[in-house]
Amino acid sequence: MLKKIFVLIFIFCFSVRVCFALSAQSAILIDGHTGRIIMEQNAYQKRGMASTTKIMTLLVAVEKGNISDVVTISNAAAHVEGSSIWLKSGEKVTLETLLYGLMLNSGNDSAAAIAEHIGGSVPGFVAMMNEKVKRLGLSNTSFTNPHGLDNVNHYTTAYDLAQITRYALSNELFAKIVATKSKSVNENEGEFTRHFKNHNKMLYFYDNSDGVKTGFTKKSGRCLVSSATRDGLKLIAVTLNASDDWRDHTEMLNFGFSKYKLYSFANKNDYIKTVPVKGGTAETVSVYAKNNIEASIKDNEQNDIKIVYNIPKEVTAPIAINQTIGTVDLYLGGTCIARSEAVANVGVEKYVKSNFFNKLNYLFLELLSNFSSF
Numbered sequence: 174m175l176k177k178i179f180v181l182i183f184i185f186c187f188s189v190r191v192c193f194a195l196s197a198q199s200a201i202l203i204d205g206h207t208g209r210i211i212m213e214q215n216a217y218q219k220r221g222m223a224s225t226t227k228i229m230t231l232l233v234a235v236e237k238g239n240i241s242d243v244v245t246i247s248n249a250a251a252h253v254e255g256s257s258i259w260l261k262s263g264e265k266v267t268l269e270t271l272l273y274g275l276m277l278n279s280g281n282d283s284a285a286a287i288a289e290h291i292g293g294s295v296p297g298f299v300a301m302m303n304e305k306v307k308r309l310g311l312s313n314t315s316f317t318n319p320h321g322l323d324n325v326n327h328y329t330t331a332y333d334l335a336q337i338t339r340y341a342l343s344n345e346l347f348a349k350i351v352a353t354k355s356k357s358v359n360e361n362e363g364e365f366t367r368h369f370k371n372h373n374k375m376l377y378f379y380d381n382s383d384g385v386k387t388g389f390t391k392k393s394g395r396c397l398v399s400s401a402t403r404d405g406l407k408l409i410a411v412t413l414n415a416s417d418d419w420r421d422h423t424e425m426l427n428f429g430f431s432k433y434k435l436y437s438f439a440n441k442n443d444y445i446k447t448v449p450v451k452g453g454t455a456e457t458v459s460v461y462a463k464n465n466i467e468a469s470i471k472d473n474e475q476n477d478i479k480i481v482y483n484i485p486k487e488v489t490a491p492i493a494i495n496q497t498i499g500t501v502d503l504y505l506g507g508t509c510i511a512r513s514e515a516v517a518n519v520g521v522e523k524y525v526k527s528n529f530f531n532k533l534n535y536l537f538l539e540l541l542s543n544f545s546s547f
Contacts (some may be wrong), residue, residue: 223388351384453490
């Protein structure tokens with residue numbers, strides 16, 4: 174009887190993919206390469222996100238701003254409630270300083286100053302945040318501020334927050350800032366120095382951690398987004414309202430790294446095939462993969478992998494260099510989990526046949542040119 178119970182428990186554990194309890198009300202672990210879900214718990218429930226909001230604040234700032242810009246701190250920004258880097262009204266600091274203060278010390282004053290500088294106002298910047306989340310194809314996230322203070326219309330889901338982070342980590346400056354443990358910045362021509370230390374404990378005790386951001390308010394509870402990379406495999410974990418988030422993330426990441434490995438199915442610039450060109454100055458064009466195709470795969474999933482090349486049998490000139498010709502899709506079972514565009518390696522101009530009138534026009538223009546030179 175006990176043996177049967179043990180077998181049932183074993184089967185149950187592996188059918189739901191995890192065999193440990195999480196303290197989080199919502200949680201998710203995804204493959205950082207494809208966005209594929211490895212495990213989740215209430216990942217689509219809308220919840221407050223506290224200072225993990227600043228992931229989007231940083232993303233918009235590094236995409237739209239110039240880190241060497243000098244920002245004059247407004248009175249409103251200097252007096253935002255909550256966590257702070259103690260900015261003063263009228264003080265001039267670089268945008269770079271504000272970005273590190275935003276993510277390492279979780280400065281709400283930094284968030285407001287960044288928003289005013291890049292968006293023209295806090296509402297203007299929030300509109301940019303919401304526009305960005307729409308462009309990412311996510312519909313269950315809404316921002317009302319750049320710092321994460323509670324608001325009934327300020328929410329996300331674990332799933333959305335993981336996908337936002339996955340996109341953001343592809344930006345080199347973003348990835349550099351969130352992985353920084355400490356930073357000292359000289360201000361006012363060396364009159365004083367600001368020291369920032371990252372609050373994210375995962376950077377200190379979890380091997381190969383990449384960041385990303387902590388958050389807390391009484392209403393939202395403890396929120397955490399973390400990322401780690403081992404043997405090329407990048408995983409991203411999110412917990413919302415978790416009483417023991419450090420343990421949750423350690424167990425989630427350990428689970429992912431123990432069960433999944435990174436497999437490469439195509440590399441950037443890999444040759445795919447040669448395609449005939451209709452009406453071009455060249456008869457063919459070679460097609461190459463625009464990006465790497467990588468995915469986290471379990472050993473027992475390898476037989477379910479299929480690569481599908483969606484390349485036309487013929488293309489029509491003109492063709493621009495790097496023009497998208499088709500796609501290369503990676504399927505697991507019946508689901509596409511990764512894709513790369515397939516692009517032309519060279520440009521091909523449209524072929525124009527010469528005729529009598531073209532030649533006559535050419536001779537006339539040449540004669541006119543010679544005549545005007547006298």
